[in-house]
Amino acid sequence: MGANGWERGKRTANRGSPDRPADKIQALRTASPARGGEGEKVSPDPSQRPSPEPSPGLVRGFAPFAATLLVLAFGVTALGAGLLPTEWKQPAFLVALAVLVVVAGVVFESLRRTTASAVSARREADDLHQSEEMLKVAVESAPVGLGLADSTGRWVLVNDGLGTILGRSKLDLAQTSLLSVTAPESAPILQEGLDHARSSSARWEGEIVQIRADGTHVPVSLALLAVRHDHEEPQLVLVQESDISETRRSEAVNDALVAVRHAVATSATWDQAAPSVLSALGARLGRDVAQFWSLDADRQELKLAQSWQGDDPELADFERTCRAIGLPPNDGLLGRARLAGVPAVNTAVSPQSEPALGSAAWHAGLTEAVAFPVVAGRDVNGVIALFARHPQAVDDAVMTMLTTVGAEVGQFIRRAQTAQTLQRSEADHRAIFEHAPIGIARVSAEGDLLEANAALLEMLEHDLETLRTQAWPELLRAYDLAAGRASLAPLLAGLSDGGSVQVRAATGGGRWLWLQMTATSIPDERGKPEHVLLMVEDVTRVRETQDKLAEALEAQRSANTDLEKLDRAKTEFLSIVSHEFRTALTGIQGFSELIRDGGLEPDELRAYGGYIFNDAERVNRLIGDMLDLDRMESGRMTMRSADVDVNEVLSDTIARASSSNLVEFKSDLDPRLPIVTGDRDRLVQVVSNLVNNAVKYSPEGGTVTLSSRAEGAYALITVADTGLGIPPDEIGHVFERFRRVRSGAAQSIAGTGLGLTIVKQIVEMHGGKIWIESALGHGSAFHFTIPLAPETVAPAAQLRHA
Amino acid sequence: MTVLVADDNEVAQRLCRRVLEKAGHKVLTASDGQEAVNIALGPAGAPDMILMDVAMPGMDGLEAMRQIKAQKPGLAIVIASAHSMASDRERFLAAGADEVLSKPFKLTDLTSVVDRLAVHKAEA
Structure with a gap:
């Protein structure tokens, strides 16, 4: 049905319609301000209508097309409100829409009038003819798919545009229905649209997928508008379609790029990002498999690193196969994409066209492959490959998008790797800083402590705050002093790094440490020192050991010298x-x-015997003195301490010595001299020795005077002679062993040379002192002290002596 | 021949005098280095030989020998010393002594040294 009417109408239009539909629409719009009268039920079949007659009733016939005008107004309003899809805004389409609406109104009203009034039937038939002419022209020339369907969806009228969208001739299309060319998954949406159109005078819009004659699917945007009169059930639905597959594809391409960017932006590593990137590319670009093949380290092979595919077991097999193989980096689809650095397409994948992959792809039913390189700078890290079972359009937009994705992913991989390397390096350095067994401080260019590691804080027994505020300034001063300069800051001005100094520093706990400090300046990007790393080692033990060693060495040296x-x-x-x-x-x-x-x-015999005896005696004395001295010096001589009356010792000595009669003896003894504590025999030895000495060095007729008195807690005894005296340069050596005053007249005086040495030892053993006053030629006076017995000493006297 | 005995030890002087006079020599004595120098280089009764102790007060025997040898290199000087370590003997010979006699000595050693030097002097 309808086909005949369309054909006839076409013929009619060919006969008398104006060449320019736009002019006619303009005329219609101008001529139709009036409203039509009551509606009539009309047959949709134009063939049942009487033949239309030519105008004069044309203007009157248009007058009641109120609904039509409303629709027109709606279209214009909708356009103004921007509700319409972009392509609808094209002027041609607007014209077509307007025409169509008007024509629908014309048809509807004409039919109604035809049946409403038999009288005017002829005139109205003319009107109808006129309408058909216009409709035909308008529909035919509309650049979008237009059609009229009845309430069940059967086509009443279709144009070439609709045929093009659905891949059918107009005649073929006329045999189908709106529902039968719609993909099953879109049927519910379409049904909803039709229901809406029947119940509402508002326009319904939606997007559905339709089936072309060759079985392929095409996404279309669909607009439905019921053609009704007053409150009657609508008889016809105006159908407008446009092919949005191009839009869809470009949207999919954009969506894929957005999804890839999102995946990359929300991931830290390529391993994290890859699944999202591949699924975005695969799903949004209508591919069945998306894979990332990475170039191996020695750039010999491309190896499958990541793969996305549906649940199809055949695709899983494909992935397994791919994982087992390595692709040549310079050959095959993927190799070529890598080598050339641009996307490559194979729309007929086969074992012949792709030796490495083709067989597996073919078995999985994958016939189309697109590969594009993942590029970072001049490096190609790998290739992303998309496989599809059904050929997909690979237009410039897709190629451009894939190239962009390749570059962005490549940059991301490089960035992620760099970031990871930096992070690892940073983490390494952080770990070294935190856990180093030596103290590390980060110091600003101004010398402020920025950071200190745990080892430093522990070493210095501070927390960071007290270290910073209390100990740090002092430590820096010590460092500067040790480094021999004013402050740390000049270090930043270019003092040589790496020098170590040792400083003495107190810890928070008050211990003193030797710290070895080594400074290293850290430059900023421009090479200007930014801060200083100060490494601090506790070398206290080392230093102390060194010091002890040095001491020991010194002691050893001195001992050696002594030895x-x-x-x-x-x-x-x-x-x-x-x-x-x-x-x-x-x-x-x-x-x-x-x-x-x-x-x-x-007499000779007697004399010689005397010499022998004297010398023998001398030898004996010598041996005795030496043994005494040895015992005294080694501390093995024992003293028998007892109370001794010094005056008595002196008197006895004078009595024994006076027998020589060569010198005169005098005594000046203090009768109140307290007794002393000492070894009487040894004290006798001292006094005798000094007296003999005085006698020996006194000329004949000289005087030897012995005196005593208390001097503080001591008895002071003096043996003075009027003899030769001792030269000043020899006084200091008098008590040394074998040191005899040999000069001048003393030359012939014999002695062991040990006497005075022994005297000094005995006096000192008693806790006393001995000293000499002498004037050459006027004699010498030997003074010595012996401590008084304790109970005889007045406290004040003790103090005075001290 | 005349021998000067220079020794600060009176016993040693007497011993040498007794022995040398018994052997037929004339003996002069000095008690220190300076006295020995004075006698050796003096105008009258110059000795033919000197028996010189080393450790004497004032000028010691070595200094005296140096001064005497400087004037009379041919005057024979025998160092008779109680310094009798091995190195001492070398030291005395190096200082110019003609003979070294270690104290204590056997009396025959003293006479044979004097005789030997006397023969030497006679030959010269």
């Missing part, structure tokens, strides 16, 4: 002792020999 001195002294002593003995033995041996050989006079 050498001792050794020299010993050698010297031995030399002197042997000299003394040999000298004494010379007389003994020589005169003994003379006596042995006989022939001597008796």
